[in-house]
Amino acid sequence: MAPAKVSKQAANDWLWTYQEEPHRTRRHQIIKAHPEVTKLCGPEPLTKYVVLFVVSIQIFCAYILQSTPAFSCRFFLTAYIVGATANQNLFLAIHEISHSLAFRSAFANRMIAVFANLPIGLPYSAAFRPYHLTHHKALGVDGLDTDLPTKFEAIFLDSLLGKAFFCTFQILFYALRPMMVYQIPFTKLHLFNVTAQLIFDAILVKSCSWNALVYLLMSSFLAGSLHPCAGHFIAEHYVFERPKPSPKNAIFDDSTPVETYSYYGPLNFFTYNVGLHNEHHDFPAIPWTRLWKLREIAKEFYEPLPRHTSWSYVIWQFIWDGDISLWSRVKREQQVGSGRKITAGWKEELEDVNGAVKRED
Secondary structure: OOOOOEOOOOOOOOEEEOOOOHHHHHHHHHHHHOHHHHHHOOOOOHHHHHHHHHHHHHHHHHHHOOOOOOOOHHHHHHHHHHHHHHHHHHHHHHHHHOOOOOOOOHHHHHHHHHHHHHHHOOOOHHHHHHHHHHHHHOOOEOOOOOOOOOHHHHHHOOOHHHHHHHHHOHHHHHHHHHHHHOOOOOOHHHHHHHHHHHHHHHHHHHHOOHHHHHHHHHHHHHHOOOOHHHHHHHHOOOOOOOOOOOOOOOOOOOOOOOOOOEEOOHHHHHOOOOOOHHHHHHOOOOOHHHHHHHHHHOHHHHOOOOEEOOHHHHHHHHHHOOOOOOOOOEEEOOOOOOOOOOOOOHHHHHHHHHHHHHHHO
16 A cells, blocks of 8 residues: 555644545455455344334333423433433434345335434434445545534634533534535435424324423433543544554554544443444444454454544543644545445445455456
8 A cells, every 4th residue: 555645734724635545445455355254244133123122212211201300300310321322322223224234125224214213303314324325435525524524613613612512512513514515305215204203203292291302302412412422423533643654564554644443342332333433434334243253353454553442531532632623534635526436235335345356356
């Protein structure tokens, strides 16, 4: 792999790179070294049962809190401890399903995503999928990857208080930012998602109370606020380590900033193993239950990479470390007409990977 050309980060600027995102390169290297990893691809039947279980927990909690004052300790602690963890789990169920990894049927995947969306309180599963697939295919690409902060955010939140505000309200930034970057067409699936959510919310309010709906909405807000599980939003792609010169004959080029970090701690249990984020970006067609197997097979590729040991500490470090800010992201320019397409599911992703490897051979 040729040395990366990375511009020095100036004040109030991103870490610009002119190299392709690292995951496609590493994916091809891993498949050549361990071709058996392709057998890990495909839907995970367990996902639908986990979704059903967590949705049931949230409906039950909303029911038992229907008469509890929204500003009481019992209400808040339930929303923070149970509700936020459960809704973060549902956020990441929708993330998993966006890669068509719950069922083989595209229709079934779309429907279970809408179902998983119900306890979140606001419709977003239909819109999330195209934006997220673009994030994978155009990681760090300015104007396409909506996971990147906007320049407006980076400028106005470039302070300790600004970063604390961002961490507290980051779920709102992730919800609203995509529409500010570019808009996707409103389809029948979007309409169904909105309709199903409004009907569910109306039934919940009528059969229980407004407090029940407030519980779900508060759970969603807290899931993307100062909550341990919310640390993954920052941990995944913010640059926490500066590039350093690579030794000769190194497998990896350390002269480019590391733009994806993994986390191997216990919170993966609640979050569909999203902490294994290098592994996920390398192989989006491998479901959450098999990412640990991927890491075990290709450990020589993953063990040298920097990682986070605590999502809670990630939030703390992001707020208090003056060297880390919303500017701490790797960006690359758009390449118009590059021929890369946004694939729809695990079959297409696997075919794309195999085809690219054969062409290189």
